[in-house]
Amino acid sequence: MNQTSTSSPPELAPLKVAMLGCGTVGTQVARLITQSGDDLRERIGRPIELVGIAVRDAIKQRDGIDPQLFTTDALGLVTRGDLDVVVELIGGIEEVRPLVLAAIESGASVVTANKALLAADADTLSQAADKAGVDLYYEAAVAGAIPIVRPLRESLVGDEIITVMGIVNGTTNYILDKMCTTGADFDETLAEAQALGYAEADPTADVEGYDAAAKAAILASLAFHTRVRAADVYREGITRIAAQDIRQARVNGCVVKLLAIASSLPDGKVSVRVHPAMVPNSHPLASVSGAYNAVFVESREAGRLMFLGPGAGGAPTASAVMGDLVTVGRNRVRGVAARGHNVYAHRPIASMGDVHTRYAVSAEVADEPGVLAAVASCFAEHGVSLQTVDQELGASTDHPTATIQVTTHQANEADVQACVDELGLRSFIHGQVRVLRVEGN
Amino acid sequence: MNQTSTSSPPELAPLKVAMLGCGTVGTQVARLITQSGDDLRERIGRPIELVGIAVRDAIKQRDGIDPQLFTTDALGLVTRGDLDVVVELIGGIEEVRPLVLAAIESGASVVTANKALLAADADTLSQAADKAGVDLYYEAAVAGAIPIVRPLRESLVGDEIITVMGIVNGTTNYILDKMCTTGADFDETLAEAQALGYAEADPTADVEGYDAAAKAAILASLAFHTRVRAADVYREGITRIAAQDIRQARVNGCVVKLLAIASSLPDGKVSVRVHPAMVPNSHPLASVSGAYNAVFVESREAGRLMFLGPGAGGAPTASAVMGDLVTVGRNRVRGVAARGHNVYAHRPIASMGDVHTRYAVSAEVADEPGVLAAVASCFAEHGVSLQTVDQELGASTDHPTATIQVTTHQANEADVQACVDELGLRSFIHGQVRVLRVEGN
Numbered sequence: 001m002n003q004t005s006t007s008s009p010p011e012l013a014p015l016k017v018a019m020l021g022c023g024t025v026g027t028q029v030a031r032l033i034t035q036s037g038d039d040l041r042e043r044i045g046r047p048i049e050l051v052g053i054a055v056r057d058a059i060k061q062r063d064g065i066d067p068q069l070f071t072t073d074a075l076g077l078v079t080r081g082d083l084d085v086v087v088e089l090i091g092g093i094e095e096v097r098p099l100v101l102a103a104i105e106s107g108a109s110v111v112t113a114n115k116a117l118l119a120a121d122a123d124t125l126s127q128a129a130d131k132a133g134v135d136l137y138y139e140a141a142v143a144g145a146i147p148i149v150r151p152l153r154e155s156l157v158g159d160e161i162i163t164v165m166g167i168v169n170g171t172t173n174y175i176l177d178k179m180c181t182t183g184a185d186f187d188e189t190l191a192e193a194q195a196l197g198y199a200e201a202d203p204t205a206d207v208e209g210y211d212a213a214a215k216a217a218i219l220a221s222l223a224f225h226t227r228v229r230a231a232d233v234y235r236e237g238i239t240r241i242a243a244q245d246i247r248q249a250r251v252n253g254c255v256v257k258l259l260a261i262a263s264s265l266p267d268g269k270v271s272v273r274v275h276p277a278m279v280p281n282s283h284p285l286a287s288v289s290g291a292y293n294a295v296f297v298e299s300r301e302a303g304r305l306m307f308l309g310p311g312a313g314g315a316p317t318a319s320a321v322m323g324d325l326v327t328v329g330r331n332r333v334r335g336v337a338a339r340g341h342n343v344y345a346h347r348p349i350a351s352m353g354d355v356h357t358r359y360a361v362s363a364e365v366a367d368e369p370g371v372l373a374a375v376a377s378c379f380a381e382h383g384v385s386l387q388t389v390d391q392e393l394g395a396s397t398d399h400p401t402a403t404i405q406v407t408t409h410q411a412n413e414a415d416v417q418a419c420v421d422e423l424g425l426r427s428f429i430h431g432q433v434r435v436l437r438v439e440g441n
Numbered sequence: 442m443n444q445t446s447t448s449s450p451p452e453l454a455p456l457k458v459a460m461l462g463c464g465t466v467g468t469q470v471a472r473l474i475t476q477s478g479d480d481l482r483e484r485i486g487r488p489i490e491l492v493g494i495a496v497r498d499a500i501k502q503r504d505g506i507d508p509q510l511f512t513t514d515a516l517g518l519v520t521r522g523d524l525d526v527v528v529e530l531i532g533g534i535e536e537v538r539p540l541v542l543a544a545i546e547s548g549a550s551v552v553t554a555n556k557a558l559l560a561a562d563a564d565t566l567s568q569a570a571d572k573a574g575v576d577l578y579y580e581a582a583v584a585g586a587i588p589i590v591r592p593l594r595e596s597l598v599g600d601e602i603i604t605v606m607g608i609v610n611g612t613t614n615y616i617l618d619k620m621c622t623t624g625a626d627f628d629e630t631l632a633e634a635q636a637l638g639y640a641e642a643d644p645t646a647d648v649e650g651y652d653a654a655a656k657a658a659i660l661a662s663l664a665f666h667t668r669v670r671a672a673d674v675y676r677e678g679i680t681r682i683a684a685q686d687i688r689q690a691r692v693n694g695c696v697v698k699l700l701a702i703a704s705s706l707p708d709g710k711v712s713v714r715v716h717p718a719m720v721p722n723s724h725p726l727a728s729v730s731g732a733y734n735a736v737f738v739e740s741r742e743a744g745r746l747m748f749l750g751p752g753a754g755g756a757p758t759a760s761a762v763m764g765d766l767v768t769v770g771r772n773r774v775r776g777v778a779a780r781g782h783n784v785y786a787h788r789p790i791a792s793m794g795d796v797h798t799r800y801a802v803s804a805e806v807a808d809e810p811g812v813l814a815a816v817a818s819c820f821a822e823h824g825v826s827l828q829t830v831d832q833e834l835g836a837s838t839d840h841p842t843a844t845i846q847v848t849t850h851q852a853n854e855a856d857v858q859a860c861v862d863e864l865g866l867r868s869f870i871h872g873q874v875r876v877l878r879v880e881g882n
Contacts, residue, residue, distance in 0.1 A: 032599065032742065042666070042785040043598055139596060145743035147588070147596030155580060155588030157484055158473065158763020225483070284749065287728075301473065301760035302586035302750060308725065309746035319742035322599020336777045344483040 014049035015329045018077050018108070020099060021089035022055050022062055022070070025113060025140070028318035029087060030065045033325075044329035052077045054099075078103035084332050087321060088112040093120050104128045104136075109337065111324040113140035113317055119214035119230035122221060123343065135337045137324035142215045143168050143293040145316030146309040147323070152222040152297075153342075159299040161223040163263040165439065166295035167288050168215040170311040171206035172238050172258040174198045176246075176276070177289050180255055185243045198291070208237035209274040212260045219295070220262035220272045226347040228262070228272050234352040236275035245276075245436055248362050248405060251390075252438075254278035255286050259439055269350035275437060278360055283440035296440070353414035358387070358438035360407045361420060364430040367393060367400035371428045375404055378426075382419035384411040401430060407438065455490035456770045459518050459549070461540060462530035463496050463503055463511070466554060466581070469759035470528060471506050474766075485770035493518045495540075519544035525773050528762060529553040534561050545569045545577075550778065552765040554581035554758055560655035560671035563662060564784065576778045578765035583656045584609050584734040586757030587750040588764070593663040593738075594783075600740040602664040604704040606880065607736035608729050609656040611752040612647035613679050613699040615639045617687075617717070618730050621696055626684045639732070649678035650715040653701045660736070661703035661713045667788040669703070669713050675793040677716035686717075686877060689803050689846060692831075693879075695719035696727050700880055710791035716878060719801055724881035737881070794855035799828070799879035801848045802861060805871040808834060808841035812869050816845055819867075823860035825852040842871060848879065 017033065019026055033040070033050045041047045053065070054074035061067065071077055078086050079102050086103040090096050093116050100110055100117070105128065112118070118125070118141055129136040139149045143166065152161070167173050171193065178189045190207065193199035205211045213233040220228040238258050249256045257279050262272045279286045284306050288294040293311025298304050310316040331337055365371045372391055379386055387407045394401040408416065420433050458474065460467055474481070474491045482488045494506070495515035502508065512518055519527050520543050527544040531537050534557050541558070544551055546569065553559070559566070559582055570577040580590045584607065593602070608614050612634065619630045631648065634640035646652045654674040661669040679699050690697045698720050703713045720727045725747050729735040734752025739745050751757040772778055806812045813832055820827055828848045835842040849857065861874050 028742070036599075036601070039601075039666075039786075040599070043783060045780065146746060147592035150591060150596050151588035154768050155591050155764040156760065157767045158477075158481070158765075159760040160477070160480075225480075299760060301469070301756040301763070303754075303757055305587060305748075305750035307746075307748055310744045313744075315742040316744055319597065319600040319740060322742070323596040324599075326598045327595050330780060334777050334780075336775050339486065339771060339775075342484060345480075 012046045014047040015044060015084045015332060016049055016051045016082055017085045017087060017325065018051055018083050019053040019087045019089065020074055020078070020096070021091070022053050022065070023089065024314040025317045025321065026053070026089045027062055027065070028314040029089065029321050032318055032322050034064070040326065043326050045333040046329065048329065051083070074099050075102060078108065079106045081106055083108040085109045085111060085325060085328050087325065088114055089321070090114070091116065093117050097121060100125060101128055104132050104134055107132060107134060109135035109328045109332065111137045111321055111328055113138065113321060115141040115211070115214040115218060116230070119217040122218070123227060129337070130339065133337050135328045135331055137328055139324050140317045140320035142218050143295055143307070144309065144311040144313065145319045146293055146295065146307045146311070148219070148295045148307050149222060151307065152219065156297065156299055156302065159301045161264065161297060161299045163261065163298045164219045164223045164295060165259055165261045165285065166215070166219065166293065167257055167285055168260045168293050168295065168311065169206055169212045169258060170291035170293060171199050171203065172212070173288065173292070174290055175207070176238060176241070176256050176258065179241070179243065179246050183243055183246070186239060186241055207239055209235045209258065212258060212274040216260035216262055216272050216274050219260065220270060221343065223262055224264060224270050224347060225342055225345045226270055227343050228270065228349065232272060232349045234273040234275070238276050241276050245434060248360065249278045249436070251405070252278060252360060252407065254280050254438065256436065257285060261439065265350055265354065268347055269354065270347045271350040271355050273352065273355065277437045277439040279440045285440055353417070355413040356410050357413070358408055358410055358441070359416050360405065360436045360438055361416070361433060362403060362405040363423065363433040364394070364401050365404050366428040366430065367402040368428060371402070372404060374426070374428065375406065375423065378419055378423055379406065379408070382415045384415050384419055385409040453487045455488040456485060456525045456773060457490055457492045457523055458526045458528060458766065459492055459524050460494040460528045460530065461515055461519070461537070462532070463494050463506070464530065465755040466758045466762065467494070467530045468503055468506070469755040470530070470762050473759055473763050475505070481767065484767050486774040487770065489770065492524070515540050516543060519549065520547045522547055524549040526550045526552060526766060526769050528766065529555055530762070531555070532557065534558050538562060541566060542569055545573050545575055548573060548575060550576035550769045550773065552578045552762055552769055554579065554762060556582040556652070556655040556659060557671070560658040563659070564668060570778070571780065574778050576769045576772055578769055580765050581758045581761035583659050584736055584748070585750065585752040585754065586760045587734055587736065587748050587752070589660070589736045589748050590663060592748065593660065597738065597740055597743065600742045602705065602738060602740045604702065604739045605660045605664045605736060606700055606702045606726065607656070607660065607734065608698055608726055609701045609734050609736065609752065610647055610653045610699060611732035611734060612640050612644065613653070614729065614733070615731055616648070617679060617682070617697050617699065620682070620684065620687050624684055624687070627680060627682055648680055650676045650699065653699060653715040657701035657703055657713050657715050660701065661711060662784065664703055665705055665711050665788060666783055666786045667711055668784050669711065669790065673713060673790045675714035675716070679717050682717050686875060689801065690719045690877070692846070693719060693801060693848065695721050695879065697877070698726060702880065706791055706795065709788060710795065711788045712791040712796050714793060714796065718878045718880040720881045726881055794853070794858070796854040797851050798854070799849055799851055799882070800857050801846065801877045801879055802857070802874060803844060803846040804864065804874040805835070805842050806845050807869040807871065808843045809869060812843070813845060815867070815869065816847065816864065819860055819864055820847065820849070823856045825856050825860055826850040
């Protein structure tokens with residue numbers, strides 16, 4: 001009974017992976033785990049095995065996925081106790097938080113693409129992961145396939161980041177692009193995007209900037225090592241962008257983009273905001289078109305960097321998930337976990353009124369002597385220095401009007417808003433005073 | 442004597458760092474370690490201490506660096522036995538290899554910016570690091586501040602990379618840019634670049650493509666998990682690029698760039714090459730100007746990604762070094778090391794003749810009937826399909842000549858070269874047949 005076995009070395013125990021959700025991204029992740037088994041084993045150092053997928057409808061056939069993997073018991077799946085990694089691809093917050101926490105408490109590392117959950121609860125999740133000694137990775141949560149989380153978390157971690165500015169929502173980028181090409185207005189372009197499947201039936205999360213705000217919160221937390229939640233992000237969507245704003249941008253040598261901006265202010269505060277802005281054609285973000293995403297980073301030492309790639313879609317997002325899965329797998333093989341999200345700098349969030357940037361302000365005005373001077377004086381009284389002033393006469397001769405447009409030098413948001421509010425009360429202004437920030441010099 | 446001490450928790454032992462070399466990059470790294478101590482402690486989880494710097498001249502003053510840190514005994518420094526990390530910034534191969542290996546064998550992790558050493562000896566270094574259980578990181582070795590090593594090593598490690606194509610040498614990019622702007626020839630532009638400090642007195646490593654070839658080898662090894670050394674890389678520099686090539690590129694809607702290209706061929710081979718090429722203006726690499734670097738990656742799942750940033754310089758390169766230093770420090774705190782360079786796919790290196798790409802071929806020819814047909818036939822006989830054929834008459838009426846230019850569809854390099862060699866023998870060809878590959882569709 002004391003015989004020593006001389007058999008060949010035992011096959012390494014596989015890395016056991018469970019998935020929550022099996023939609024566009026999940027299907028691709030399941031395919032890659034199955035298809036790339038040999039490469040993944042070499043890259044991780046152990047074989048990988050997909051042991052279960054929690055779905056709402058376990059009966060529905062999904063191409064190329066073993067139907068026996070499906071279960072409707074998500075909680076049972078993540079708490080079975082032998083999992084190495086749980087890949088969360090359901091999305092949303094309330095339904096998913098307890099599942100992710102249960103997975104972590106059961107000893108599984110978590111890979112997630114869930115920007116909303118992270119932007120709401122990164123602290124809770126990160127602390128739970130640190131306590132359980134497991135990993136929490138989320139490259140796919142921001143800008144799809146573009147490696148941006150890892151570069152911020154590791155590559156630039158010895159540098160001091162000043163600004164992160166990104167086009168992180170493909171739907172709005174597609175709509176603004178189309179408006180620019182066709183000259184059409186927002187409502188018309190949205191309807192077309194919906195018909196083509198580029199925008200959801202309920203487009204609120206995209207067009208009102210909620211999706212971009214969640215990503216901005218994640219980017220800001222990583223860049224500045226401080227806690228930023230989606231609720232901390234100043235947010236304006238693109239629903240009020242009109243064809244005339246796009247035209248005005250073109251006159252200024254700019255395009256209109258929905259930007260997510262996180263910046264470190266000289267007073268130590270952090271400003272995080274999502275809003276449409278004019279971007280000069282010469283800026284690398286200006287040429288990012290369609291469903292592409294891009295993130296521009298400026299740091300003290302590295303200078304200006306840009307990361308560009310597909311911002312969404314099943315396969316690109318799955319690529320980011322798989323990168324995390326291999327990284328987490330490698331950590332498991334070595335019996336370690338990465339540290340959590342390294343929040344140590346408790347920096348206050350700046351209010352939007354604290355922001356300094358440039359502005360393009362336009363309005364239809366009465367074509368009367370002294371109007372341009374009155375407009376210029378109003379800016380001067382509010383301490384806003386102008387860079388350009390243009391006045392273009394209207395076509396009608398019955399009610400002579402002109403369109404006046406000014407662009408400012410760097411100015412304080414609160415000062416500009418006060419000036420715009422005051423201009424709105426003047427009798428020579430016809431209709432609305434339109435304001436767009438100008439970003440990226 | 443059994444009393445339990447109730448003192449406050451002991452100060453954590455600092456991470457001990459030694460540096461080899463203190464030039465442009467080293468000075469910046471020393472500054473950052475000293476200046477950013479508080480942030481680095483939070484990010485690493487332990488304080489960081491620079492304990493020594495090996496230099497050739499220990500007497501020379503270096504701004505802001507404690508002169509007591511300097512030593513000329515590099516081997517003594519790296520083998521003192523208590524080091525956590527050695528940062529190698531000397532460069533070169535023979536002098537440095539034994540120092541890096543001694544550091545590793547003494548238990549120190551290594552962070553290096555030394556592309557030449559890695560492109561020659563990555564296997565040796567990586568195996569030594571694995572054996573000693575220490576880290577080997579080298580983000581700064583390719584494309585300066587641009588995070589590209591870590592994205593390939595981790596973010597895209599669950600994907601299948603098809604091509605990596607980069608502008609990875611700032612000097613040649615500056616020279617080609619200038620040639621494009623001024624219309625001047627290579628020699629004149631190089632002399633100007635040398636006068637301005639953008640090119641070395643001995644510019645061989647840059648203009649002959651050796652620097653880019655080392656980087657291409659590193660990128661290819663990471664992308665394809667296979668061993669690629671600098672000696673495996675096909676290499677052509679930019680010294681033969683003439684003003685007429687730049688003009689011809691412009692006619693084709695292209696610019697000329699020195700590219701480092703690593704691609705996975707359908708037959709399983711890996712092709713790695715450095716040469717000048719025409720790049721269409723519409724390609725994102727075309728607008729990468731001056732001292733900027735950019736790396737374009739195409740993968741099966743993620744699709745097309747691009748990484749852009751400063752490719753050289755003290756502070757940008759120091760940013761990349763510092764990111765590695767923090768990562769290695771975090772690993773030390775957890776008592777682990779990352780796996781080495783994960784070479785498991787022993788893929789053969791394709792010869793240049795195996796490559797398929799597009800070509801622009803031009804020559805001065807006699808302005809006689811039948812020449813265009815003869816040129817076209819020659820391509821046809823070699824199985825090369827043409828996309829465009831242009832013939833432009835020369836100005837002289839005494840010796841009527843024309844410039845003929847063809848662009849090909851995707852064609853085999855060996856076929857194109859055989860065709861060009863044959864054309865060179867024809868009597869109607871005056872002077873040299875000029876060939877430039879066309880990359881990036």
